[in-house]
Amino acid sequence: MADRYTARRLPRDPGPSGWLEIIGEVPAYPQLEDGITADVVVIGAGFTGLSAARRLADNDPSLSVVVLEAGHVAAGPAGRNSGFMIDLPHDLGGDSYVSNIDHDRKQITLNRKAQDFARAMAAEYAMPEEAVDPCGRINGAADRSGQNHNLEYTTHLDKLGESYTILSADDMERITGTPFYTGGLYMPGTIMLQPALYITRLARGMTTTLANRVSLYERTPALEMQRNGSGWIVQTPKGSVTAGTVIMAVNGHAESFGFYKKRLMHVFTYASMTRELDQDSMNAIGGEPKWNITPSDPMGTTIRRINGVGGNRIVVRNRWSFDSSMEVTEGRVKRFARSHRESFRKRFPQLEGIDFPYQWAGRLCLSMNSVPAFGMVDTNLVSACCQNGLGTAKGTLAGMASADLVTGHRTDIVREMESGEDPKKLPPWPISSIGANSVIKFREFKARKEL
Template sequence: MQKITSLPADDSMPGWFHTSPARTPRPEHVGQKKARWGIVGAGLTGLAAARQLALNFPDDEVVLIEAQEVGYGSAGRNAGFAIDVPHDIGAKDYIGDVTIANRVLRLNTLGQDYLRQIVQENNIQCQMSASGKYQAAVGEQGIAILEAYRRGLAKIGRDAEMIAGKDLPDHIGTSYYKQALFIPGTLLLQPSALVKGLADNLPANVTLYENTPITSVDYGNTITLMHERGAITVDTLILANNGFASHFGFLQRRLLPTFLYGSLTRPLTEAEQAALGGKPVWGVIPAHPFGSTIRRTVDNRILVRNSFSFQPDGRPREKHLRQFIENHRKSFERRFPMLPQVDFEYTWSGAICLSENHEGFFGKLAPNVYGALCCNGLGITRGTATGKLLADMIAGERNELIDFLTASPGPNLTPREPFLSVGVNSVLKWGQFRAGLEV
């Protein structure tokens, strides 16, 4: 019997969740249930796996279990960039091995295409926009990164346009940045609205239970997932719960649940929109990986996302939320002096699952247990793609991308506590300090 030692406990003001269309959550599970297929985690990976598994096995029931309400957890708390191109921060040109980069590009594109198809077929209102992304730099070090990245993108046949600082206000309003690399393939969207819409348009043979946190698991020929009001027994289990997989007994000391913090303003008035200028929808990724991500949304809000903390139990801390909102305020004021009266309406934390070697896990964890875990910050595209491909692999399919994923060595083993937390948080603080004015 595996006791689950930590459960999600996200803070209460995720802006994307509260500004997305309201929905009626599916009921929590009560009593006893048996099914052939079970999936833990109704984020992007779990939703994709459930959809594809249901299509591959139309005569079987697929049970999808979510500890909270769909759209409230990590999948609804990211910055809303569905990115196609690879970005290997360990390589000088941010591309590295061209063969691997091309496979990552195919993987991310698969995730994009799968989402785009579902959104269009089901008319999911998630503000999806083919707006591309701006990789923007404040100083000379950042500009050098952009130049290297442009050369790397050319190796894999991806066009990118370098935009001088004097021209950037026509694109993003602010004159804060000195140069930007515009990469056209990124989709921007409202992440909580996306996952809510995906959940409400699953195939008929998927049964979704929300607000059903699993408290223990009995692994064996069948797998029994227990919670406070009952139990669900399945023949095959898929874990799509990222950092919480370690609390289910797998990949222990290999997953790094790391929190990023975001703030979302109230909607800009017409006068404020005019004062800002630029395009009506855009997204900025920092040249330095520890800088600020900034977005202008379809509903005329500004998102600021920066600051990091590592929490091995996968649960955020209120003290960090209070601390980092000041960072958001400073970042906003530096970029948007023309918007002095615009306040933040929402501030929240959101977890990403990282590994020390930037590798995820894909495949079989144990008899009758599979996982698609650890997206290293690319949850929208990579999570969607790996969820779909895992369901295809279980159904017997093999292809180049499945082979690529199963060949991965998986996440590295990390030091024991307390050395792990001290080391990771020191790296995060040093990275944010080095980012300087890009924060």
């Protein structure tokens, strides 16, 4: 334990996220420019941080909570993911999504608690339908290997007692408008989010209805946490927060403060969004006005067709990179955007050349053993980090659990989050970097039919 923890770098998020750009004007929050006090300070205003703040307010209405966001709300990873809030097993670290039955049953129960939280927030704050849409998702298969992945998955779902619908190639073409897919697996339990819309509305709702208890500051990165008796002083560029407890809701950025050194894998994935589709484009594509496809192979292409706020568009996500620096260049984003265009062309050749005005990278944090970096890492200093690529559900759960832990509520979520082992130590650099990127390239090659 140290007297102070200093950030050796700050988050960087290349490329503006289309999710945030298309929703129009959003509330602005002040930059902290003074020394203030609070009972709890939450670092990070993404899924984890905002869920923690709301849960704290629910658990103990007497608490004062300050949330610090390094950039702008929904401009970071929370507003850059693809918006799948998945209830079922979905291990991105393996060759398939599944684990063992007992483990997966527990995870399903927890994931559905996160979904319940999102539904409750959407109802309370009257969010638009596409912010939190319980419409399910499809695992799309592009070849025999993909169909075998789906069949393997159905065997696991049968053991879990979960429902699904097997889709034929004709079904997939009717839904998507493209003959690209040879089959699919529809799972009704996934909630689809417009991530930036959900995060901005959650932040606005909380800071409006709980204004006397929850405060939010943008452009206010935490630079240092200094011990102050049993509490902490969090230094920011122009101010400070003196608080009894700190919750770090910063995912892989926890390592920047010196926690979980060489135990967290910093991975980027990349996405592009089309311009708004006009009527001619929609007629050319055909299919349904909205659908959501994850690849049957985890390294394939995730693709969504959306409508509502921001118009009718298609979002393409694929390609991965391991970057221990937690930074990637704009050039990398542009290079992978070409891959997105090729993926789009393979599915919709009739719209080849369509403009993709938004391309971006999103930071993920994985551990080798697919466990979170959760718990009390120092006196009254809680880590709610490492969501293993499932930030919508796992981030929400980590936020809820961290608030329960701070307020002394020994809930099932806390017990489950604390029951696992710590993230395993990574091989030394550069072996870890070379090895991880080699594995990514090999697995992308195996999934090439689904890219």
